[in-house]
Amino acid sequence: xxxxxxxxxxxxxxxxxxxxxxxxxxxxxxxxxxxxxxxxxxxxxxxxxxxxxxxxxxxxxxxxxxxxxxxxxxxxxxxxxxxxxxxxxxxxxxxxxxxxxxxxxxxxxxxxxxxxxxxxxxxxxxxxxxxxxxxxxxxxxxxxxxxxxxxxxxxxxxxxxxxxxxxxxxxxxxxxxxxxxxxxxxxxxxxxxxxxxxxxxxxxxxxxxxxxxxxxxxxxxxxxxxxxxxxxxxxxxxxxxx
Amino acid sequence: xxxxxxxxxxxxxxxxxxxxxxxxxxxxxxxxxxxxxxxxxxxxxxxxxxxxxxxxxxxxxxxxxxxxxxxxxxxxxxxxxxxxxxxxxxxxxxxxxxxxxxxxxxxxxxxxxxxxxxxxxxxxxxxxxxxxxxxxxxxxxxxxxxxxxxxxxxxxxxxxxxxxxxxxxxxxxxxxxxxxxxxxxxxxxxxxxxxxxxxxxxxxxxxxxxxxxxxxxxxxxxxxxxxxxxxxxxxxxxxxxx
Amino acid sequence: xxxxxxxxxxxxxxxxxxxxxxxxxxxxxxxxxxxxxxxxxxxxxxxxxxxxxxxxxxxxxxxxxxxxxxxxxxxxxxxxxxxxxxxxxxxxxxxxxxxxxxxxxxxxxxxxxxxxxxxxxxxxxxxxxxxxxxxxxxxxxxxxxxxxxxxxxxxxxxxxxxxxxxxxxxxxxxxxxxxxxxxxxxxxxxxxxxxxxxxxxxxxxxxxxxxxxxxxxxxxxxxxxxxxxxxxxxxxxxxxxx
Amino acid sequence: xxxxxxxxxxxxxxxxxxxxxxxxxxxxxxxxxxxxxxxxxxxxxxxxxxxxxxxxxxxxxxxxxxxxxxxxxxxxxxxxxxxxxxxxxxxxxxxxxxxxxxxxxxxxxxxxxxxxxxxxxxxxxxxxxxxxxxxxxxxxxxxxxxxxxxxxxxxxxxxxxxxxxxxxxxxxxxxxxxxxxxxxxxxxxxxxxxxxxxxxxxxxxxxxxxxxxxxxxxxxxxxxxxxxxxxxxxxxxxxxxx
Numbered sequence: 007x008x009x010x011x012x013x014x015x016x017x018x019x020x021x022x023x024x025x026x027x028x029x030x031x032x033x034x035x036x037x038x039x040x041x042x043x044x045x046x047x048x049x050x051x052x053x054x055x056x057x058x059x060x061x062x063x064x065x066x067x068x069x070x071x072x073x074x075x076x077x078x079x080x081x082x083x084x085x086x087x088x089x090x091x092x093x094x095x096x097x098x099x100x101x102x103x104x105x106x107x108x109x110x111x112x113x114x115x116x117x118x119x120x121x122x123x124x125x126x127x128x129x130x131x132x133x134x135x136x137x138x139x140x141x142x143x144x145x146x147x148x149x150x151x152x153x154x155x156x157x158x159x160x161x162x163x164x165x166x167x168x169x170x171x172x173x174x175x176x177x178x179x180x181x182x183x184x185x186x187x188x189x190x191x192x193x194x195x196x197x198x199x200x201x202x203x204x205x206x207x208x209x210x211x212x213x214x215x216x217x218x219x220x221x222x223x224x225x226x227x228x229x230x231x232x233x234x235x236x237x238x239x240x241x242x243x244x245x246x247x248x
Numbered sequence: 249x250x251x252x253x254x255x256x257x258x259x260x261x262x263x264x265x266x267x268x269x270x271x272x273x274x275x276x277x278x279x280x281x282x283x284x285x286x287x288x289x290x291x292x293x294x295x296x297x298x299x300x301x302x303x304x305x306x307x308x309x310x311x312x313x314x315x316x317x318x319x320x321x322x323x324x325x326x327x328x329x330x331x332x333x334x335x336x337x338x339x340x341x342x343x344x345x346x347x348x349x350x351x352x353x354x355x356x357x358x359x360x361x362x363x364x365x366x367x368x369x370x371x372x373x374x375x376x377x378x379x380x381x382x383x384x385x386x387x388x389x390x391x392x393x394x395x396x397x398x399x400x401x402x403x404x405x406x407x408x409x410x411x412x413x414x415x416x417x418x419x420x421x422x423x424x425x426x427x428x429x430x431x432x433x434x435x436x437x438x439x440x441x442x443x444x445x446x447x448x449x450x451x452x453x454x455x456x457x458x459x460x461x462x463x464x465x466x467x468x469x470x471x472x473x474x475x476x477x478x479x480x481x482x483x484x485x486x487x488x489x490x
Numbered sequence: 491x492x493x494x495x496x497x498x499x500x501x502x503x504x505x506x507x508x509x510x511x512x513x514x515x516x517x518x519x520x521x522x523x524x525x526x527x528x529x530x531x532x533x534x535x536x537x538x539x540x541x542x543x544x545x546x547x548x549x550x551x552x553x554x555x556x557x558x559x560x561x562x563x564x565x566x567x568x569x570x571x572x573x574x575x576x577x578x579x580x581x582x583x584x585x586x587x588x589x590x591x592x593x594x595x596x597x598x599x600x601x602x603x604x605x606x607x608x609x610x611x612x613x614x615x616x617x618x619x620x621x622x623x624x625x626x627x628x629x630x631x632x633x634x635x636x637x638x639x640x641x642x643x644x645x646x647x648x649x650x651x652x653x654x655x656x657x658x659x660x661x662x663x664x665x666x667x668x669x670x671x672x673x674x675x676x677x678x679x680x681x682x683x684x685x686x687x688x689x690x691x692x693x694x695x696x697x698x699x700x701x702x703x704x705x706x707x708x709x710x711x712x713x714x715x716x717x718x719x720x721x722x723x724x725x726x727x728x729x730x731x732x
Numbered sequence: 733x734x735x736x737x738x739x740x741x742x743x744x745x746x747x748x749x750x751x752x753x754x755x756x757x758x759x760x761x762x763x764x765x766x767x768x769x770x771x772x773x774x775x776x777x778x779x780x781x782x783x784x785x786x787x788x789x790x791x792x793x794x795x796x797x798x799x800x801x802x803x804x805x806x807x808x809x810x811x812x813x814x815x816x817x818x819x820x821x822x823x824x825x826x827x828x829x830x831x832x833x834x835x836x837x838x839x840x841x842x843x844x845x846x847x848x849x850x851x852x853x854x855x856x857x858x859x860x861x862x863x864x865x866x867x868x869x870x871x872x873x874x875x876x877x878x879x880x881x882x883x884x885x886x887x888x889x890x891x892x893x894x895x896x897x898x899x900x901x902x903x904x905x906x907x908x909x910x911x912x913x914x915x916x917x918x919x920x921x922x923x924x925x926x927x928x929x930x931x932x933x934x935x936x937x938x939x940x941x942x943x944x945x946x947x948x949x950x951x952x953x954x955x956x957x958x959x960x961x962x963x964x965x966x967x968x969x970x971x972x973x974x
Contacts, residue, residue, distance in 0.1 A: 110695040117601045139410045141419040168381045177383040177432040180416035189431035190419040193447025205435025208706030211594040214696040222692030352937040359843045450948030453836040454940040464934030623894045625903040652865045661867040661916040664900035673915035674903040677931025689919025
């Protein structure tokens with residue numbers, strides 16, 4: 007992932023990849039310097055992008071705070087203590103930490119929440135490759151929660167379904183609460199796709215997001231960098247940067 | 249439905265609507281004669297199209313057989329005895345009886361069965377308006393059965409899924425056997441739609457059928473008429489006419 | 491259209507259809523009174539919904555203003571003078587006038603404009619029945635304009651395409667400016683559908699709206715009524731009510 | 733491509749990758765022997781799979797014919813003379829040569845040709861990444877030709893469109909003949925996708941193929957191997973193997 011980020015960011019006109027932190031064998035990339043630990047980075051950087059493990063993120067946070075360098079964190083699974091180090095850095099420098107840097111995914115979720123109060127019903131279909139073992143996907147559960155929350159805030163109640171005659175259990179998908187159903191499709195060939203389908207009398211609105219490649223994170227990280235270098239502060243997720 | 253058929257068939261260049269059987273108030277339609285029972289029809293017709301109730305179909309079958317007129321039956325739910333009358337008429341005249349005259353639906357099912365042996369996995373998403381009370385839809389169950397049968401005949405076995413971690417029951421849909429999953433979406437606004445999704449490493453094939461209106465039956469009935477007027481014989485379904 | 495509105499609004503729990511203005515033969519609908527001109531309406535109404543011709547709208551505007559009744563206008567094609575009467579009514583009572591009361595269509599357009607600055611490219615596919623004679627659709631042109639405007643405001647420039655090798659003219663659709671392409675599909679069976687497809691490296695976002703039936707206007711009109719009865723003022727379009 | 737094939741075929745239970753021909757630095761793959769030219773291959777192979785350049789294919793054809801080994805050719809752009817060598821090998825051994833080994837693509841084309849006579853109209857939408865410079869895609873042109881040919885053979889004539897009012901040229905796509913329109917979408921993020929949309933009164937049938945990865949060729953090559961090892965003969969394309 008670090009490699010994908012470095013390649014993607016390096017191709018942009020508005021950024022320069024100055025140095026790469028890697029414990030493995032270096033390979034030539036935009037003439038960037040290779041160092042083996044964050045402590046060896048030059049201090050005149052604008053920002054550090056860290057997609058490594060939680061333990062390394064703490065070191066990055068401390069170094070960035072000490073040297074006045076903005077920090078973008080893509081690691082997930084930090085302990086509360088690890089997270090507190092990252093948040094503390096936000097008091098000194100700009101810090102953005104997000105689980106998902108895909109702009110399309112974030113906008114999809116926002117649009118779904120915005121549309122939620124205006125339609126009679128909504129269901130989600132999420133489609134992934136067949137090696138994915140969990141269902142429903144984490145993203146679809148977050149979408150469902152945001153939809154339910156938006157409907158609830160608007161006083162929108164989903165009418166009960168007509169008494170169902172299910173000839174095979176599971177046909178109507180997973181009930182994520184308030185009638186929001188999630189259907190999880192798993193097929194080889196697929197990557198990561200999600201459709202939120204809204205329906206009212208006479209019309210439908212569908213918001214679909216397709217993730218083909220983790221290159222999709224590059225634009226979101228670039229957005230986070232632009233934000234983080236402008237002022238100190240800790241930002242969780244890129245939603246509010248859009 | 250009879251009205252829709254008469255209007256649709258009457259607009260074709262290759263057919264003329266001569267008479268309509270209706271117990272209710274007649275209304276002008278292509279200058280057709282109105283009669284109140286099949287026995288009052290002129291005997292020089294080429295074909296009778298009957299989308300009425302099972303009991304009436306028996307009378308139509310007897311009249312058509314006696315008068316050498318082809319018969320197209322759209323009624324469903326006939327008892328075995330009622331059905332035997334229709335089949336018997338097929339010994340004297342051409343008879344086609346089908347539950348679904350939509351050419352698109354029939355082709356979709358055929359293509360799904362043809363593709364079934366060549367893909368690693370297959371799932372079905374069927375989407376209907378929210379007044380539909382049964383799930384999965386009858387059509388999707390027939391599709392699943394044809395897919396399973398085609399895979400079985402080709403010796404194709406669906407690999408077991410990775411042990412699933414279902415956080416909400418039903419996410420993976422209804423298991424219609426041999427790993428064929430059916431997902432039933434119910435939303436206001438929708439009409440009747442079905443997607444069969446095939447997946448193998450690196451690719452996907454999707455066959456989608458959308459039913460917007462029962463006008464879609466007109467072309468299938470016209471096809472059945474063309475077939476039935478050519479020779480005696482009983483044909484069940486329009487699949488073999490395509 | 492008036493009939494569809496009356497039926498749709500009458501089925502809602504939060505509204506009562508009190509009277510219908512119709513110059514034709516009345517038919518029973520929720521026990522509403524039939525009158526032949528707006529001047530004969532009872533004056534204790536909350537709102538008048540007018541989907542008739544521009545000339546009638548002027549009479550409705552004058553009557554509503556004089557009697558303190560809110561007005562919802564669905565007519566299109568008003569002359570500037572006719573429109574000025576409707577706007578003038580807005581100084582006395584709440585008035586909403588819109589060409590499109592479909593909430594899904596309005597949200598689709600809004601989401602497309604919101605997403606526009608964040609993606610490298612965008613294209614529109616609009617699909618309609620084959621009796622539609624104009625292409626691109628009016629709706630797609632409005633969408634394209636809003637997308638271009640949002641991109642321009644954000645300083646987003648669409649990169650030029652690689653020099654195209656078009657073997658048949660028209661393959662790349664209509665260029666609506668700044669690289670926004672519109673593809674118009676016309677097929678029997680279809681109703682009115684539009685997809686806005688956004689793409690960036692590694693991901694895609696698609697916003698699709700399906701109009702199946704003009705019942706879809708009922709919810710938008712209900713929303714307009716709720717707004718118009720609350721205070722005087724003229725509102726053009728339902729976008730700002732959402 | 734050779735690498736992808738070797739990896740994909742090697743993972744199958746019914747095949748063993750015995751040797752790899754590569755002029756570059758070898759890397760370990762299923763314990764296969766590395767040789768630098770086809771002449772160094774062991775002669776007890778069942779089949780040779782050649783996705784290299786046309787010039788190399790001639791050598792492979794001669795070697796396979798001489799040694800009784802089946803041949804699968806994935807190269808394109810052979811001169812007629814080069815092609816004649818490959819066809820000549822087919823007199824001695826089983827040979828399959830195809831431009832596209834994707835089973836999904838081949839089935840999509842077949843289904844489109846089968847459905848073509850039964851629908852009033854048909855249009856094609858093909859969607860590719862924005863680095864593709866030609867439009868329409870070669871695949872869509874082949875699909876259009878097969879559709880037109882099937883309609884023509886069935887005596888099906890596409891009704892003329894209502895006189896169009898095109899406000900921007902190109903909106904109705906490329907006319908590939910007999911009213912078959914092709915719309916070419918180009919967006920970053922996309923891979924290679926094609927939809928064939930059929931429409932008749934009241935219904936639609938859509939056949940969609942998604943190519944995510946050239947892994948999709950592995951199943952088609954495996955099918956070709958199974959066929960080629962069974963008997964001598966030259967087969968062009970995998971269509972008739974399905």
